Amino acid sequence: MQQRNEGNIQGIDVSRYQGKIDWLQVKADKREFVFIKATEGQTYTDPKFAANVKGALSAGLLVGTYHFLRATSAEVAKAEAAHYAKSLEAVGGVKALQLPPVMDYENNPGGISKAQINIVAKAFLTELERLTGVKPIIYTGNSFAGNFDTGLSGYDLWIARYSNTKVPDDQPAWKTWDIWQYSDSGKVPGITGSVDLNEFNGSLADLKKRYGKEQDMSNPFDGYRITSPFGMRKHPVSGVNKFHRGVDLVVSPADGPIYAFVAGEVMHAKMGVSGSGFGNYGIVVAIKDDKGYLHVYAHLSAAGVKVGQQVKRGQLIGKQGSTGISSGAHLHYEVRKACTPQYGYTTTEAGVVEPTQYLINYYGLKPNKEDKPVTVRDINLVSAWAEASWKEAQANGYFDGSRPGAPITREESAIVINRLRRNFLALIAGVNGDVKDLDERLQKIEAEG
Ligand SMILES: [Zn+2]
CATH class of the missing domain: 3.20.20.80 (Glycosidases)
Structure with a gap:
């Protein structure tokens, strides 16, 4: 042999x-x-x-x-x-x-x-x-x-x-x-x-x-149980309604391995000190990706990497735990827009992004992916109508962003408003009225702002 x-x-x-x-x-x-x-x-x-x-x-x-x-x-x-x-x-x-x-x-x-x-x-x-x-x-x-x-x-x-x-x-x-x-x-x-x-x-x-089994990257959190989504929620420890800055994920066993969701440089790998941007986060491994976003893995029982180290996606970076303020063994994972000061910490939700969507977009940016021609309007380009409706909706507090899992998108708000618009047109037109004519007249008013 x-x-x-x-x-x-x-x-x-x-x-x-x-x-x-x-x-x-x-x-x-x-x-x-x-x-x-x-x-x-x-x-x-x-x-x-x-x-x-x-x-x-x-x-x-x-x-x-x-x-x-x-x-x-x-x-x-x-x-x-x-x-x-x-x-x-x-x-x-x-x-x-x-x-x-x-x-x-x-x-x-x-x-x-x-x-x-x-x-x-x-x-x-x-x-x-x-x-x-x-x-x-x-x-x-x-x-x-x-x-x-x-x-x-x-x-x-x-x-x-x-x-x-x-x-x-x-x-x-x-x-x-x-x-x-x-x-x-x-x-x-x-x-x-x-x-x-x-x-x-x-x-x-x-x-x-x-x-081994193939890793299915269509769900970045494959193998985890998502116990608390990003967005507004009642805090599990304090009971206060608060914005949740990341997602909570649970892997078994309680001290199970945590792998990096993205490659990058380790910026922090120890107990988070109060005032540092990681106070109450317990043992934190934070990794800066190639776009400058900081990936925060919190409440670990142990860090398995060192500051300055380059890690690959999928590399073991620590073990799950319940250090810091935590209602049990879980991984709190958040993505911050910046790494300084205070490791990109902000008091409001302005400094973080929705982690699931960030990873889907991030993985989607691999160079082997061909650019498909846009046949319908690119949803990332905001129409003037959607942008204006969204501003109005926010200003009037119609949407509080408390739907579990994700903030309301501009498109969703536009859909809701458009539906209301159709209903009111029908109401004004009455049983035998001409909705089409009213719609044309309303469009003229809208166009003039
Ligand atoms: Zn959390």
Whole structure:
């Protein structure tokens, strides 16, 4: 099989034997993925399973799990698959994780034949895929791999061979490895004692592409629950009616990873000091984008970046939390028009923009997008009529901007006013009157201002 490669990414696999793990340290050591022991046989669940999954996810690692197979018959193999699938529900199921489930089949306690080994393996794999909807990976050792026939070639191979000099041997079912466990005595910051080291055959992007789900950017907040929109609302803590300067988003778990919505330069990455523009915001990471807007990620439990650092869109920047004045773990995300003074803070809503629309526009400005000819009036160009109506509506306080989620647009106000206009024309014209004639006369008056 192939050698290790410098461009490949590194990961680990753990069980209760690693004890308590500091996952942020593991991630900082460039361990991008982890397989966590879930179950064994028909009844055993690793006591650290759920805690390890939660910790690894919250630090932003790509997470998978594995089941240690003991079965010697197809029937027991299926029962083991059911036990594994059931245990996965405790962490939200296989689909809540980034990496597929794994069959760890590495010894032959019952002394069964090669043919029977393949029957047991296939029974487990088929049943597990049926129950979880995800095609599993096979984990095995360099010598035990020789038992598997070409009927299993279609499964990805995670193979163990602890050597600095010898690559895993070619096998009947596989000539390449997808993941190589090359050491069982690794030292990784955040873990006491030894840990298994693994290498994936490719880059982080390759790993995500192979197993990951596509990010749907049509909704910038995919994966989040929006708990409070931008605009007027009753403040959840003070109870006072107040303008909400951003959106509140919730990701699970409570200290789940927060990724940058846009690329840019980190301007702030610590507890917000009173009077700085971030007082009561808790731990804030603020990132300046290429248009000079400041993206504020507030109430974090930890910042994962440093001031001056350039971050990419989608990069891990911290962990969700409830620092500052906050009614529970959530991300308050706001977009400010400026970065100075006071990090662009303004006492009124003048200094912020509606974040969802800002991101949609921002992402839409990618250069590969062709400019379509405008066939109807460009809604970003205000008609004189809409502009005048909007001014009047604002001046008279007809619209207070309290509709959840977004301010009223000029176009919406124009539509409402136009509807009223039609109704009044009909009223004046009476039952048998000529609305068309009245409309023409009114248009003349409007044109004259
Ligand atoms: Zn908020």
